[in-house]
Amino acid sequence: MPSLLGAAAGYRSADLDVRPRSVIPGRQRWDVKLVLGRPRTAEVLAAVLRRLPGITEAQASPVTGGVLVRHDARVNTADVGRLLRRAVTLVVEGSAGAGRPAPVPPAAEPAPLADHGVVTPVLAVGGGVAAGIALVKGSALSKQLVALGGVAAATAAVVRKAWHRTADATRELTGTEAERHPLVEIAGPHRRRLYRASALSVACQVSEMALGTFLGWTALVLINGEAAPLVRFGLTTASAQLWGLAGLVAAACGAVAGLSYSSNLQWRRLGQDIEHEWRKRTYAHVQHLELRHLEGERTTRIAGALTDDVRQLGAFFASSAGDVLQLGASLALLVPLFLLLAPQIAWIAFLPIPVIAWLSFHYQDKVAADYAVSGEHRARLHSQLVNTLEAGATVKSFCTEDYEAERIDRLSGSVQESDHETDRSTISHGEVVRVCTTSSMAGTLLIGGRSVLNGSLRFEVFSPLIGLPQMVLLRMNRLGGIVDQYQRTLSAYDRVRRLRALPAETDGTGGPLDVEDVRGEIVLDNVSFAYPGRPPALEDLSLTIPAGQVTALVGATGSGKTTIAKLLMRFQDAEFGSVLLDGRDVRDMPRHDLRHAIGFVAQDPFLFDGTIGDNIRYGSFGASDDAVVEAAMMAEAHTFVAALPDGYDTVIGERGAALSGGQRQRIALARAILKDAPVVILDEATSAVDNETEAAIQRTLRVFAAERTMVIIAHRLSTVRHADRIYVMDKGGVVAEQGTHDELLAQHGLYASLWQLQAGELAA
Numbered sequence: 001m002p003s004l005l006g007a008a009a010g011y012r013s014a015d016l017d018v019r020p021r022s023v024i025p026g027r028q029r030w031d032v033k034l035v036l037g038r039p040r041t042a043e044v045l046a047a048v049l050r051r052l053p054g055i056t057e058a059q060a061s062p063v064t065g066g067v068l069v070r071h072d073a074r075v076n077t078a079d080v081g082r083l084l085r086r087a088v089t090l091v092v093e094g095s096a097g098a099g100r101p102a103p104v105p106p107a108a109e110p111a112p113l114a115d116h117g118v119v120t121p122v123l124a125v126g127g128g129v130a131a132g133i134a135l136v137k138g139s140a141l142s143k144q145l146v147a148l149g150g151v152a153a154a155t156a157a158v159v160r161k162a163w164h165r166t167a168d169a170t171r172e173l174t175g176t177e178a179e180r181h182p183l184v185e186i187a188g189p190h191r192r193r194l195y196r197a198s199a200l201s202v203a204c205q206v207s208e209m210a211l212g213t214f215l216g217w218t219a220l221v222l223i224n225g226e227a228a229p230l231v232r233f234g235l236t237t238a239s240a241q242l243w244g245l246a247g248l249v250a251a252a253c254g255a256v257a258g259l260s261y262s263s264n265l266q267w268r269r270l271g272q273d274i275e276h277e278w279r280k281r282t283y284a285h286v287q288h289l290e291l292r293h294l295e296g297e298r299t300t301r302i303a304g305a306l307t308d309d310v311r312q313l314g315a316f317f318a319s320s321a322g323d324v325l326q327l328g329a330s331l332a333l334l335v336p337l338f339l340l341l342a343p344q345i346a347w348i349a350f351l352p353i354p355v356i357a358w359l360s361f362h363y364q365d366k367v368a369a370d371y372a373v374s375g376e377h378r379a380r381l382h383s384q385l386v387n388t389l390e391a392g393a394t395v396k397s398f399c400t401e402d403y404e405a406e407r408i409d410r411l412s413g414s415v416q417e418s419d420h421e422t423d424r425s426t427i428s429h430g431e432v433v434r435v436c437t438t439s440s441m442a443g444t445l446l447i448g449g450r451s452v453l454n455g456s457l458r459f460e461v462f463s464p465l466i467g468l469p470q471m472v473l474l475r476m477n478r479l480g481g482i483v484d485q486y487q488r489t490l491s492a493y494d495r496v497r498r499l500r501a502l503p504a505e506t507d508g509t510g511g512p513l514d515v516e517d518v519r520g521e522i523v524l525d526n527v528s529f530a531y532p533g534r535p536p537a538l539e540d541l542s543l544t545i546p547a548g549q550v551t552a553l554v555g556a557t558g559s560g561k562t563t564i565a566k567l568l569m570r571f572q573d574a575e576f577g578s579v580l581l582d583g584r585d586v587r588d589m590p591r592h593d594l595r596h597a598i599g600f601v602a603q604d605p606f607l608f609d610g611t612i613g614d615n616i617r618y619g620s621f622g623a624s625d626d627a628v629v630e631a632a633m634m635a636e637a638h639t640f641v642a643a644l645p646d647g648y649d650t651v652i653g654e655r656g657a658a659l660s661g662g663q664r665q666r667i668a669l670a671r672a673i674l675k676d677a678p679v680v681i682l683d684e685a686t687s688a689v690d691n692e693t694e695a696a697i698q699r700t701l702r703v704f705a706a707e708r709t710m711v712i713i714a715h716r717l718s719t720v721r722h723a724d725r726i727y728v729m730d731k732g733g734v735v736a737e738q739g740t741h742d743e744l745l746a747q748h749g750l751y752a753s754l755w756q757l758q759a760g761e762l763a764a
């Protein structure tokens with residue numbers, strides 16, 4: 001009953017009220033009473049929303065009570081409202097329960113049969129009957145055995161539930177039907193190394209326990225004068241036994257050291273393999289994402305997933321998985337050993353285990369939302385840091401250094417606060433575990449000691465057993481850290497999976513396109529297109545760009561000129577109508593073939609951190625030095641490159657920071673020329689170069705354009721006056737006028753007035 005639970009946490013049923021404020025494809029704004037005036041709840045709701053499948057971004061404002069949700073195309077617009085209501089209910093329920101929202105929405109459908117089907121009740125009833133008989137009729141020993149059975153069953157139930165819940169949560173979060181647990185998914189193809197590392201860890205644990213037993217026997221020899229088990233091996237005197245034990249201890253120490261070294265090495269290699277594999281595959285996926293998704297995600301968020309998150313996936317295996325296995329192995333060995341040798345103290349020795357498992361399980365619930373929130377804060381901080389550093393000149397020119405420092409201070413403070421919350425939970429969990437393990441040690445000593453005193457347990461049996469459970473329980477002290485790592489890993493896995501769930505570009509079903517055969521005729525046939533949540537950029541647009549000619553697109557800013565280029569290169573797809581290259585719909589072509597056929601210089605060309613030569617050769621890696629120089633000459637870049645001390649080997653820094661805007665454009669132009677594609681699109685490719693240089697570039701480009709289709713997008717009309725055809729675009733993505741320069745001047749329309757304006761400016 002959400003409302004009752006909500007009331008318990010200070011929420012009223014009116015707080016569950018959500019109303020849509022604005023709904024447009026891909027983005028919705030809602031009024032959510034719950035978050036009004038509650039910053040923490042707003043953060044948590046946003047974090048919970050972000051973890052839901054299909055939601056790409058969520059922001060909640062405690063000041064206005066508004067919630068902004070962005071979602072990808074897989075989610076139906078109407079479903080977003082349902083997801084939001086569900087998230088609000090979860091937050092209310094979670095707050096009433098653990099003080100924070102349950103990080104993971106509980107499955108709406110009944111759990112699978114394996115969980116709550118026939119097996120569990122049968123076991124429970126059977127076990128209950130057997131326990132009842134044993135408790136009523138049994139001896140003191142059978143009572144203790146029942147207690148131990150209870151401890152084991154409770155541990156198994158808690159661990160099983162935690163495991164299944166995590167798997168269900170992942171299924172729900174990623175929207176996949178994967179049956180496997182996230183850890184199994186993460187280990188992926190490295191399972192052989194995982195098995196090897198696991199075998200070594202188990203062997204190491206066995207050696208450690210053997211060492212503990214030998215030390216117990218040594219104490220026995222010193223106190224009792226002999227250790228009975230050694231007599232069976234022919235060591236009858238105390239001195240012989242001590243020598244024998246010295247040898248055994250040395251061998252066990254050697255084995256522990258060797259096995260520990262090899263298992264650690266294997267775990268670390270496994271961690272590195274996992275990190276490398278996930279980074280490689282995720283990055284490959286990101287490279288093939290549709291551009292709209294790539295642009296929709298913050299680059300720093302993607303970079304964070306590819307660095308920190310994939311590192312965390314490997315780190316869990318490198319640092320914690322071995323501990324978990326050793327813990328499991330020691331329990332698997334110790335429980336039967338105790339049952340066999342000292343069943344009367346077994347239950348107290350192992351009593352903390354289900355308690356600790358239960359605590360860890362609840363801790364995991366408690367901190368999951370904290371991790372989501374703190375991850376989000378970190379991502380924002382990182383994004384802001386990168387942005388501000390990149391905007392160095394803008395910040396300085398506006399003297400906003402202090403403003404930026406304050407912004408970072410605020411964001412960093414939020415990170416600090418959310419980490420503080422998580423740390424408090426982590427530390428308190430660790431301490432509770434320590435109290436449990438220490439009390440159990442005291443209990444084992446007390447009850448075991450009493451059994452020895454009253455003669456029901458022989459000292460020589462008890463002596464080696466004293467240290468062994470402590471070995472396990474001390475390891476359990478690390479459980480807090482392990483669960484912490486586990487939770488971080490699940491959070492990281494969630495982010496990486498979400499990135500990998502974004503759809504990759506799909507290829508057309510038609511046959512390949514031979515670049516050699518491309519003539520280059522481009523036709524836009526009644527094309528309409530709008531960016532998500534925006535008014536149409538192109539509306540019912542039809543135009544023809546003839547093969548082998550120079551066509552110019554000019555006109556108002558924001559009139560859709562670049563969008564035409566994006567549709568042709570399939571960075572975006574038209575919603576209505578079609579874009580044809582040589583009569584074939586570009587959506588039918590393999591994207592690589594299509595893009596090989598087009599040389600493109602973007603409005604804001606990107607130069608990589610490297611040498612000028614490398615940047616010109618980018619994409620045409622096999623080009624000779626002579627070809628690079630020739631392309632640079634055509635782009636009027638050779639003269640300034642040759643004048644640099646290192647010429648083509650000059651390193652130009654990130655984004656070509658060590659070059660002027662006009663120089664950067666000429667390098668990008670040379671790159672497109674070197675590609676030698678049958679269609680070339682220049683989007684404001686020479687806007688930053690001076691008129692004289694531009695005129696020189698145009699002269700050489702006329703030779704280059706002789707046998708190819710060239711599309712020039714420009715604001716400076718002098719750039720396009722020699723074009724064979726000029727399309728003048730107007731607001732709303734429509735063609736206002738078309739013709740040659742002279743024809744357009746004769747029309748005395750938009751183009752003519754623009755020309756007069758620019759000619760006047762030049763003359764002025």
Ligand SMILES: Nc1ncnc2c1ncn2[C@@H]1O[C@H](COP(=O)(O)OP(=O)(O)OP(=O)(O)O)[C@@H](O)[C@H]1O
Binds near residue numbers: 532555560561563
């Ligand atoms: N990635 C995007 N997301 C949302 N809207 C966009 C995006 N890119 C462009 N737009 C919008 O689409 C419209 C057309 O943009 P486009 O870049 O095609 O115009 P343009 O004619 O090339 O403009 P300019 O001459 O200023 O370069 C503009 O209103 C712009 O705001």
